[in-house]
Structures are given as C-alpha cells and as structure tokens.
Amino acid sequence: IVTGVQTCALPISSSITLTAEKSAAAYREKLRAITFKHTGELAGAATGEVLTHQVTFQVCHNEYCSSSTACVAVTATNDAPTIVDHEPSITFTSEEGGLRHIASVATLGDTDNQDFVRAVVTLGGAQANDNLFIAAPSGNAGVAQCVGSSPTTICAHPFDSTTQTLTIEGTGTKEQYQDAVRAIAFGNADESLETATARTIGIVLTDKSGSSNTGAAIVTIEVCGAVGTYVSPSGFATKCPVGKYQGLSCQSACVNCGVGTYGQGAEGAADGATHCQNCPRGTFQPNEAQGE
Numbered sequence: 001i002v003t004g005v006q007t008c009a010l011p012i013s014s015s016i017t018l019t020a021e022k023s024a025a026a027y028r029e030k031l032r033a034i035t036f037k038h039t040g041e042l043a044g045a046a047t048g049e050v051l052t053h054q055v056t057f058q059v060c061h062n063e064y065c066s067s068s069t070a071c072v073a074v075t076a077t078n079d080a081p082t083i084v085d086h087e088p089s090i091t092f093t094s095e096e097g098g099l100r101h102i103a104s105v106a107t108l109g110d111t112d113n114q115d116f117v118r119a120v121v122t123l124g125g126a127q128a129n130d131n132l133f134i135a136a137p138s139g140n141a142g143v144a145q146c147v148g149s150s151p152t153t154i155c156a157h158p159f160d161s162t163t164q165t166l167t168i169e170g171t172g173t174k175e176q177y178q179d180a181v182r183a184i185a186f187g188n189a190d191e192s193l194e195t196a197t198a199r200t201i202g203i204v205l206t207d208k209s210g211s212s213n214t215g216a217a218i219v220t221i222e223v224c225g226a227v228g229t230y231v232s233p234s235g236f237a238t239k240c241p242v243g244k245y246q247g248l249s250c251q252s253a254c255v256n257c258g259v260g261t262y263g264q265g266a267e268g269a270a271d272g273a274t275h276c277q278n279c280p281r282g283t284f285q286p287n288e289a290q291g292e
Contacts, residue, residue, distance in 0.1 A: 081205040113207035124200035143180040196235025224250035242291035
C-alpha cells in the first residue's frame with residue numbers, strides 16, 4: 001500500500017509498469033528508484049513560477065489494488081541566450097579599409113525567447129584610436145543609429161571610448177540582433193597603430209525575459225602592421241624607410257632593396273612601400289638599401 005495522498009495540478013501522461021511476483025521489499029526498492037525529469041518547455045509559465053505534476057502509484061496483488069498520488073514541483077527557468085559559430089580569433093591590419101568584422105558568421109539562439117532587448121560589446125586591451133562600430137556587410141540589414149536614451153526598437157549607440165563599449169538595445173527579434181552582431185566591426189585607421197597588445201571583444205546578450213549569457217562570447221584580435229610597414233621593437237607599426245620595402249603585412253622587419261635597385265620606402269612613391277625600382281638606363285647602384 002502506497003501512502004501520502006496529495007492533490008496536484010498537471011497529471012503526467014506517461015507510465016511505467018512493473019510486473020512480476022516479487023516481495024514487497026523488492027517492489028519498494030524498484031519504486032524508490034523511479035525518477036522524474038522534465039526536458040521540455042513550460043509554455044506560458046513565468047520565470048520562477050512553480051508548477052506541480054501529478055504522479056499516481058498503483059500497487060496490485062491478485063485482484064486487490066491500492067493507489068496513491070505524489071506531486072513533483074517544477075520551477076520554470078529562463079534559458080539564457082547563446083552565441084556560437086563566431087571566429088575565436090581574427091587578424092586586423094590597417095590596410096583593410098580601417099575595419100574588420102568580428103563576428104560575421106555568428107549564430108544567435110535562445111530556446112525560450114525569440115526577442116532580445118540588448119547586446120553589450122566590450123573592447124578589452126583598447127589602444128589609441130581603436131573603435132567599434134556598425135558596418136553592415138552585403139546582404140545584412142545591419143541596425144539603425146539610436147536616437148534618444150530609451151529606444152523602443154532595436155538600434156545601436158555610438159562606441160563609448162570611456163567604457164570601451166558599444167551597446168545595441170531596444171526590442172528586436174533574434175534575427176535582427178543576429179544581423180546587428182554580424183555587422184559589428186573593429187577599426188583603427190592609424191597607420192602607426194599599436195600592435196603589441198592583443199585586443200579582445202566580449203559580447204553579452206540579454207533576452208526579453210532579462211536573462212543574459214553568463215560567459216561573454218570572446219573574440220581575440222591580433223593587430224599587426226599593414227603592407228609597407230614593420231613592427232618596431234616598441235610594438236608599433238612603422239613605415240619602411242628609404243631603401244627598404246615590405247610587400248607583406250604582419251612582418252617584423254622591412255627588406256633591403258638589392259644591388260642595382262633603389263627604393264623610396266613607404267613615405268615615397270605609392271608603390272615604394274611594396275617593392276623597389278630598377279636603376280634607370282645609364283645608372284647603377286652597387287649597394288643595398290639605397291634610396292637612389
């Protein structure tokens with residue numbers, strides 16, 4: 001006989017049947033081993049709301065049966081948003097038009113909310129002239145600039161250089177926030193940008209129920225010199241001097257112009273940063289690294 005009858009709200013439709021002539025102790029052991037698990041969503045339930053499910057036990061011996069009801073309390077929780085498939089690390093050089101998208105293929109998700117209200121993007125390790133902004137790539141709707149401090153529809157505030165954050169807020173669909181996150185770009189137009197410090201980008205999403213991803217999605221940015229520059233010992237991108245060139249980005253030194261050639265360096269002719277010129281007819285240069 002099962003004791004402790006209670007009244008519950010939601011009966012459970014599934015069942016388990018145990019059949020065999022065993023002792024009361026054996027059945028007691030099996031009944032005590034039964035567990036309850038809820039894997040679906042509690043449709044319409046508010047976060048923190050407790051719903052009780054009814055479990056009925058029936059024990060029979062020959063034609064005699066006894067029943068009892070137990071209640072299982074399930075507390076509704078709000079699942080946090082997720083951001084996946086973003087690049088864990090990217091490389092930025094100033095030759096890329098001054099910007100680099102940081103999460104161009106990121107996928108946003110939330111199992112129990114289709115609307116988001118905020119995305120806070122934080123730049124770590126920021127150096128002079130670093131910036132975050134919205135630059136929608138082809139096929140991406142991007143997001144409008146915010147007007148006022150309390151927007152009702154999704155929009156982006158300008159990058160705050162004091163807190164090093166870019167905030168996207170206002171109620172919007174998962175798809176709208178996904179487009180906005182994919183449009184976030186890092187930029188620094190300074191030709192002598194600081195390269196020794198790796199920058200990090202953290203993205204925290206908040207859904208309409210107020211739940212946020214507990215660990216910010218992190219993207220690491222390796223910042224390096226553009227074509228025609230090298231990284232100086234102090235960690236700054238530096239233009240190649242006269243008599244030298246560099247045709248690759250992210251390099252630690254410039255290359256000497258060879259015998260029979262000369263170079264004007266990155267400060268000279270437009271192509272002087274990437275290669276050297278042959279000496280004109282009637283002239284020669286017997287030394288390396290010369291400017292004429």
